[in-house]
Amino acid sequence: MTSAATTLKGQPLDRPALDSMLRRRMFYTPSFEIYGGVAGLYDYGPPGCSLQANIIDVWRKHFVLEEDMLEVDCSVLTPHDVLKTSGHVDKFADWMCKDPKNGEILRADHFVEEVLETRLKGDKEARGQKIEEKEEDPKKKKRKGKGAVEAVKLDDAVVQEYEEILAKIDNYNGQELGELIKKYDLKNAATGVQPSPPVAFNLMFQTAIGPSSNTPGYLRPETAQGQFLNFAKLLEYNQQQMPFASASIGRSYRNEISPRAGLLRVREFLMAEIEHFVDPQGGKKHPRFEEVKDVELVLLNRETQLSGKTHVEKVSIGKAVANGTVDNETLGYFLARIHLFLKKIGVDQSKIRFRQHMANEMAHYAADCWDAELFTSYGWVECVGCADRSAYDLSVHAAKTGAPLIVRERLPEPITIEEYQVELDKKKFGPHFKKDGKAVEAALLATTQCDREELSKTLESADSITVKVEGVGNGEVTVPKELITVAKRKRTENVREFTPNVIEPSFGIGRILYALMEHCYWSRASEGGDEARGVLSFPPTVSPTKVLIVPLSSNEEFRPFCRKLSQKLRKMGISSRIDDSSATIGKRYSRNDELGTPLGITIDFQTVKDQTITLRDRDSTKQVRADEDKIIEAIQAMVDGSKSWKDIEAELPVFSGQEVELPTRE
The missing domain is CATH 3.40.50.800 (Anticodon-binding domain)
Structure with missing residues (x-):
């Protein structure tokens, strides 16, 4: 476990003194405080607003200006269909459990961490070992007044089990968390009762758009979807040149299960996100990678975590990409640029690491993902995520809408391609399917070559085929044989069409701001020498x-x-x-x-x-x-x-x- 955060003078950080100073000087304050406040909502005062604006200004210069990115500002209100297609409606969730005695809602992974860490502390106390005073991680924060640490010696094998679980806690799904709660008889310290099995809780705020409430929607949980939906227009604005990046800065909303830890876990927050669109052909090379290849990063890879350890390695990003630890140059380039940005704004370089996501914690769209984590008095906190989203988002939105979210690149020499093609009898197809015609056509055109080969074989002996069409009927549609032809054809291509992959650095500005305040805080004697001044x-x-x-x-x-x-x-x-x-x-x-x-x-x-x-x-x-x-x-x-x-x-x-x-x- 990591030692406590310290001041610049080498003393343990006095977080109550820092928090008191930040609120007294109005860096930030709880929202609606005179009405009792609402957990996870905060207002910034004059110095907080200025600090945030200056961080954003450096961010814009470091990324948008220097990388020649295309900045957009997209709507916060997002229709249901957009987030259903992106996967957020079904998959954007955390696991929660409930104390049956007092009704308290607990985030399952945080609950497991808290209880196991408390038991490990009790074991150290029983063994007479010195316990390093480590402040709580926001994920691991112990609620005040809910039981003291009990000195109980554990078997060495149990201690090892607990430590391995904690090292890979982010990799457990809801069922596995429930099994851990039962296996180790984990109980809520406030009531002494074991909580109910974990259930998924979607983190998005739902709303209705318009007075008739006919258009369901959500407050966006990220700024990314607006950038994907504008891809074709941005590509045209960029004169069809690839690669390119868009960027967006704006508010996002997540209905956190149990927000604690001040600015580190809130329900409304400022994000700065980049979507770098890259040709997947050629290994996702980056033209400026040579400029950053010698930048050294502290890395915690997934293999280390899955082995139950948290050892880090300091390595140049060039070496990390070369040996496969980081998947490709473009992802590595942005990890290095993130590191340089955090250094530029004053983040303590001894309190930063890049942690690779494990399989179960990976976002549903990501092929690989690394978090820039900053160490604070709450522990290691994710402040920037850098994900390789592959071609997921553009592909699913194109399949749903039929919009051509692709790049067309003229080939130096024409090529001949033999492939299965879908041909529709447009005069009969439209009247047959009526309002569902566009969705059915999009589903047919989105089929793969393997799918089309099977459809062709089916049509040889059957009068119709069945195709899955989301949102139409029961999700499956029958297409009569006379409306469709699926056959192998040769064609000459002068233009290559492809769906770009996306590398996405995503910055939580509030978390970066708070971590920076901790890293920059220290105290010295006042003029009279009778009190410390921050x-x-x-x-x-x-x-x-x-x-x-x-x-x-x-x-x-x-x-x-x-x-x-x-x-x-x-x-x-x-x-x-x-x-x-x-x-x-x-x-x-x-x-x-x-x-x-x-x-x-x-x-x-x-x-x-x-x-x-x-x-x-x-x-x-x-x-x-x-x-x-x-x-x-x-x-x-x-x-x-x-x-x-x-x-x-x-x-x-x-x-x-x-x-x-x-x-x-x-």
Whole structure:
């Protein structure tokens, strides 16, 4: 098991202190709080909104701009038929069980984890082993006040069984989770009762579109489907050029069974998703893979997990693709780009790993999938998923609607193809099937060559064939022999048609934002030394406010300088705040260190004399002094990421003066 998350000073993270600070400074707050709140719903305050907007801005530049992606903004309301076709209506579910005594609803995999981890803790206590204080994973979070750890020694074989189960918990289906609950007699700590067998619970919010409620629909659980449905238009916009990628940023909704862990498990959240459409022929190569092949990632593959272990391997993405750990170059390219993005926004590089999905936890559409997981005080948390969705989505939507969601590529030399073709008597076919004609035709045209060979043989001796057509009658339709011909034909092709495969990086912005706040949080003594003051060491590129402007005192001579500097910075697109309160300058800086403001300008009497100002670094509290133009130039360089504080300190004269010395970041 992983050790506890720590502050930047090497101390255990004080999560209650961090949460208190984040809510006090209004990074986020429970929605509808004065009405008692609703679990899993949160509002962002001014600094939270700004931090989120800055993360999205970096994301757009890193992916949409640099990769020349096509951004779309699609509807949240989604008709039932779309999500039925995509598989979400039938398969987008988690396993839940119910305590028969108090009616509490439990997510089955989280329940199993919680009880087994509690028993392992009790075993360690009974053996007199030191228990590492590990905060709870959101999947494994222990509910407060529901029983203390009991010191009970377990057999070594049982301990090994428990550890192996926990290592591959995401691979169990509902039946297997139910068997684990019975086999190990797992009981709810609140009641001492074993919960009912797990049942599937669909996570989508259902609604009705229109006043007559004739059009059932859902709030989208992801932004991906809108991108797939617009594929043909995007391909045309891109002048038929492949490969290409679309991107979308927007709200998604999932009716979580038991949301806990603050921003990490919520019912409404912001997603940023990419759909990279690639030709499956040629091994899914990526033209820019050479640029990232030496990027090293920490990988936890599925074989390791299935063996009951959680050992990781640090390896270059080039090597991981070459040895088959990562399936193809395009998937590997995006894993590396995800890693570089997380590094750019300030994620602690010692607290990131990429975990491969096991078979049963794999999304219904995925051929391979890796999660970028970030370590927090709640444990390892999935923040980015990167899936190879193969050709699933485009294929099923094309089969359902008859829309040609394909790519046509002109061949350098014509080729002759012999294949079974379906030919319909259109004059009779339409009147015979009436309103169902389009669906039946689409089902026939979607048949494979093997299907058509069987249909051809059937028609030789029968008067009709039967074909499966979803949504028509009982799902099967009889087609009379006189309406259809299925025969082998030769044709010359000048154009190759194919359905693209899709590589999808999917980012949970709220989870990334929270993990970043934990990774950037530390504390130091306040000005008086009687209490610790929180500091959020956000990189200047994503910090909510970039510059704090502080007049040394309330002297009227300082005001024009403050206003002029603030206006100049804002015109450059650099956010700033003026704090001219009566508090000491040290306290004013400390208050803004809690907001993550990386830079501070002090206006003093020397400024009035020679127009020079000081620039303070949040983390070291060191200062430099120069004229206004040089200081603004330094701020601009730090905000755009081209220079660090060390660079500025080497270029400009060091200054020591007004501020009371504070302990610095180690």
